Amino acid sequence: MxxxxxxxxxxxxxxxxxxxxxxxxxxxxxxxxxxxxxxxxxxxxxxxxxxxxxxxxxxxxxxxxxxxxxxxxxxxxxxxxxxxxxxxGVDNPAYLKWVGAIQRPLEVSLLGLVALIMTSAAVQVFRNRGWSPLTVSFGLSAIFFLLIALGLLQTLEVPQIATVIGYIRQLPLVGARGLLIGVAIGAVMMAIRVLLGSERPYSD
Amino acid sequence: MSSLGMADKVAIALVLLALAGQLFFQSARRRAPYSKLRKVNAYQSADLLISAVAEKGRRLVLGIGNNLTDQGASLSGVAGLPLLKAISRRSLFNDQKLQTVSGDGVLACLSQMVTHGAYQNAVAVELFQPGEAVLAGTTRFASLAGLLPEVNHRANGGVILSGQFEGETLLALDLAARKNILVAGSTASLGGQAAFLAGVCNLALGEDYYAPAASLETDPAAAASLRAQDLLRIIIAIALLVGAGLTIAGVL
Structure with a gap:
């Protein structure tokens, strides 16, 4: 029972x-x-x-x-x-301002730290994981998307380049969709186990 | 029912297919559920990590994520709990107790229940301490701030992160790397996966995130799920390719 x-x-x-x-x-x-x-x-x-x-x-x-x-x-x-x-009261503007004045700078400073560490980790990824198709494609795409984000290629104003950039910009979305489809399949299987009573994350 | 669109019908068909796959593999592989089962590298690493940490008498930290009931609640938030169950059973009587950290109130309660249940099953409930499974914070950054000191603990031998994590988790991964602490991780979030890839981490991607119990061989139903989801993945991949082909050909 x-x-x-x-x-x-x-x-x-x-x-x-x-x-x-x-x-x-x-x-x-x-x-x-x-x-x-x-x-x-x-x-x-x-x-x-x-x-x-x-x-x-x-x-x-x-x-x-x-x-x-x-x-x-x-x-x-x-x-x-x-x-x-x-x-x-939790909706009081003075209270919200007071809490926000402490919380926001702390979170923003943590985000700044994350940006620095992410740059360092992106460089170290080759040392930690070695040269593999994954790391090489990671490095190439990082450089390429940095270039695109800087807008250097767009300044050339060549329609063909703009079309190619448009296609390449879709690639991360395609990859993300692939991962999300996988995650969704896993979630469906877990939900089925919960509904069948064989997966009980709420108990020992 | 008549208001169901094409996407809804496809979704229902996929769920029914998944259910059929689950029931089929569960009954067909009842005697040897883990035979010839695909292993997930991240959980194999976690398995080795659990043993290595226990042998050295070091402490293991398990982070089970920071999002279950807020920011778009989803089932992926509880995927770390099967791993907690598996590790708890194996590490109850280690020199150093497993430290579980969560960033969500419900997850914290569930993790305490799971840890307590593991002690209860081992008839050693008096050894349970609520501090073994703590709430680190109720926001992403607050829970990160709570996780960092646990990673930095001098007795630490390994860190396993399995749950909803975002990019800022890289701070914890970097800290672990600088202290030469081994890390294994799995997350469903894209930001978290990027951070885990960049940090020193054995990573489980996509649907493998849900497979700790199958990889650690603690739940036959989870093993059946892993087989069914692999089959489903192939079916979906073929359907996508056929759909793309038909669209290009102008049929769809």
């Missing part, structure tokens, strides 16, 4: 959502209701996860674990955001 109930709920929910997508005119309103339940359960799970995170960091501070200073920073910033949100 303890193991059977979650499986039954998962299978029934999955089948209902699937039926709702196919018979949308009939089941559409109920589909919205079930998805709202999922949102509520997801929000509860987030609360549980945050509580678990707070307990983890509180334990780090209490036991003076190495790096507990960072736990103090995390709990203090979490507490400040929580109190600010509860007091002023």
């Amino acid at each position: 303890k193991k059977g109930l979650p499986i039954a709920v998962a299978i029934l929910s999955g089948l209902f959502v699937l039926a709702g997508l196919i018979f949308q005119p009939y089941l559409g309103p109920y589909l919205g209701l079930v998805l709202n339940w999922a949102v509520i359960v997801g929000s509860m799970a987030l609360l549980v996860a945050i509580a678990s995170l707070i307990i983890y960091h509180a334990r780090s501070i209490l036991t003076a674990r190495k790096g507990f200073i960072f736990s103090i920073v995390i709990l203090a910033s979490f507490g400040l955001s929580l109190v600010g949100g509860l007091w002023l």
Whole structure:
């Protein structure tokens, strides 16, 4: 019973959502209701996860674990955001400005760091992976698309070159579609396993 | 039903084909589900990594992604959990416990349930600590910020990333490379795959992302899925080629 109930709920929910997508005119309103339940359960799970995170960091501070200073920073910033949100409201412009003024520069600086490391990793890819068709095509396409993005070839204003560039610009989309088709096949197979009850990501 | 378009009908046909393939391979290969099964390099590397880390008494970090319920929820967000199940079973009594990091509340809860279940199955539930599966942050960058110290931990011997990751994960991969920590990874997102390719990483691309349980031989149904999806891939490739040919010929 303890193991059977979650499986039954998962299978029934999955089948209902699937039926709702196919018979949308009939089941559409109920589909919205079930998805709202999922949102509520997801929000509860987030609360549980945050509580678990707070307990983890509180334990780090209490036991003076190495790096507990960072736990103090995390709990203090979490507490400040929580109190600010509860007091002023999460839609308050002053509160949003205050949170954004801290969060945005941090995220942008991380992105800047990613750009630098990506450049270095692109160079190192040959050293790490050796010379292979994959790395050679990676290097050639990186150089070629850098050239196109600079606009040097477009300044020549030759219609044939513009046509060729147009075709080549489609290539990444084609590759991405190929990968996404593969991902979609994998997702379909996993969904079928969940609906059959043989895949249970929600249990041991 | 009458409102179904051509694309919907093709999608339904593919799903039915996938279901038929799953049931066929599950029943036909019941006795030897993993016999002559294609192996995914990234998960083979992960397998070796798990053993090597355990032998050296080092710690293994498993990142299971940062997107399940937000930014376009999809099933690909939970694909890291079968890997967590497989590793948990094998590493329960290691010197250093497996550290699981997730960037989504639901994923964090599920990872705790899976880890707890692994201890329960081993009749050692008293050894479970909630800190073994933690929420690193609730946004992409916050979860990255939570993942970085885990990768940087001095006891680390390996890092496995399996879930939804984006390009910024390259920071964690770079950190692991500078500390000579081995990394294996799989992700469904295109940005994440680019980062994994550029970083030092054994990478699973496309549909292979969903095959950890089949490659690690922990789930016969997953093995049947891998065979069925390979068959489906061939059918779709042929259909695309035929469709392109017919379009060029002016038939379609």
